[in-house]
Amino acid sequence: LSDPQSLVQVDDETMSLCVDAGLQLHALKIDPAWREAVTANLRATANAAALVMSFRLDDDLDAGPVFTP
Amino acid sequence: VSTEAFASAAAITAAVSSGRATARALAADALARIEVLNPQLNAFTDVTHARALARADQVDARRARGEILGPLAGVPFAVKNLFDVQGLPTRAGSKINREREPASRDAVLVRRLEAADAVLVGALNMGEYAYDFTGENAHDGPSRNPHSLGHMTGGSSGGSGAAVGGGLVPLALGSDTNGSIRVPSAFCGIFGLKPTYGRLTRAGTFPFVGSLDHVGPFSRSVADLALAYDVMQGPDPDDSVATTRDAVPVGSSLERGARGLRIAIAGGYFAQRAEEPAVLAAVKQAADALGASVTIEIPEAARARAAAFVITAAESAALHLDRIRTRPQDFDPAVRDRLIAGTMIPSAWVTRAQRFRRWYREQCLKLFDRYDVILAPATPCRAPRIGQQTFVLGGDTLAVRPNIGIYTQPISFIGLPVIAAPIWVDDGLPLGVQIIAAPWREDLALRVAFALENAGVARTRNPVL
Secondary structure (H helix, E strand, O other): OOOOOOOOOOOHHHHHHHHHHHHHHOOOOOOHHHHHHHHHHHHHHHHHHHHHHOOOOOOOOOOOOOOOO | OOHHHHOOHHHHHHHHHHOOOOHHHHHHHHHHHHHHHHHHHOOEEEEOHHHHHHHHHHHHHHHHOOOOOOOOOOOEEEEEOOEOOOOOOOOOOOOHHHHOOOOOOOOHHHHHHHHOOOEEEEEEOOOHHHOOOOOOOOOOOOOEEOOEEEEEOOOOOHHHHHHHHOOOOOEEEEEEOOOOOHHHHHHHOOEEEEOOOOOOOOOOEOOOOOOOOEEEEEEOOHHHHHHHHHHHOOOOOOOOOOOOOOOOOOHHHHHHOOOOOOEEEEOOHHHHOOOOHHHHHHHHHHHHHHOOOEEEOOOOHHHHHHHHHHHHHHHHHHHHHHHHHHOHHHOOHHHHHHHHHHOOOOHHHHHHHHHHHHHHHHHHHHHHHHOOEEEEEOOOOOOOEOOOOEEEEOOEEEEHHHHOOOOOHHHHOOOOOEEEEEEOOOOOOOEEEEEEEOOOOHHHHHHHHHHHHHOOOEOOOOOOO
16 A cells, blocks of 8 residues: 655745746746746645545556556 | 527427528528627637538538438537637637637537538637636636626636527537536536546547546537437547447437436535535435435545646646747736646656546446436536636635636546536526436436426526627
């Protein structure tokens, strides 16, 4: 079994660092005025992911979409 | 709007096939209604005037030659503007895509409907790149709810809801990734069918989230949904997830209604966060009419919704990354900011969400050993006002745009077939009930919807426009 892992509760400063890293990784340039909304959206997804990541799953469970050759 | 504007597709095809009406006259009527009413509803972004009349003439000419016409003879229809329409750039609600080359051929489902002698009259407004539950669009303006023009149609197939609910056409197509057929159906008071994932080909439509995207019809009657659905079924090698199963025509089974079907009501998650009592009252009306009293819990529905949320954010961001990098200023700001955030999602979240999807599917399929159909609310509220940014849900103030689909997302997440049926609990705006069946059992959901329609519980109302 996978160990259920809740995501670490990320504070605003850390979330902001995640946004910076993501922008650099993808060579994205954004208007500073967009930043608050981008960060809020990433926070919302992190909250959703926390719910998913905290659920115990068997290791042999396939991902949903399976490629058919 | 005249009463004739609300004629069903079945009535239209009967009239055209018998010679009581011509396809041309009906197409001209639809085009005239669009011209008069679209300035209010903003449902259409493109009207294929010349094409529609030419196509209608072909249908009439075939009848004049004594040919037997198809099951949608002379039925005007329109499609969400993410469907390819030959000669139009497939804008998918965006500013960027309208610079694309015009589509060289129609989407497969457009071709299948026209092969049944339906007549395409145009393309419909939608939320940008389908990332939307509101029906608002920063470039084309909001589509407007035919029952209250100051309210949302719901999205992202908002134009489809407005066009069918407003009597502009009896039939429209839309797409549903997380609820984009069911939410506009509920808000606009019409019927919508989101089939099983893979049942109807998506070839020739602009994608949003490939692992969750579905397409399906809207109408004002269950029989019309079935008519359209039956002519659209069939395999298609051009959609990698299109089923190779045989088509299962449903039209002939509607009359069996809900007899003998085991029907349950989704409780738990689906009963806890409704914004107003009317939401649950709508489900109760449907359940009472069907004699359903057993409440069940769909396991881990909240987590399913969360997983769908994560997959949607990540896959859509990956799809649009190049456009987000090079032309961010050309996006709807609300979509842009979600897509930018979506590029930053760790892959472990997405893969875990997809693995959870497998687990959740197995649990939900067990429910269908005991029940044929499950009822659930379609939305947590009635249509919000256009421009409304937040609403209160279970005591929390939440953003409207990502949260209207809390009841639809756990269902489409595993591709279950669903009908959204319109319920009017009072003189206010309509609500919708989801009629959910096991994979590939669209027939059962349609039978239950038909029973509710015959009982007068699920029904459309003609708006005053």
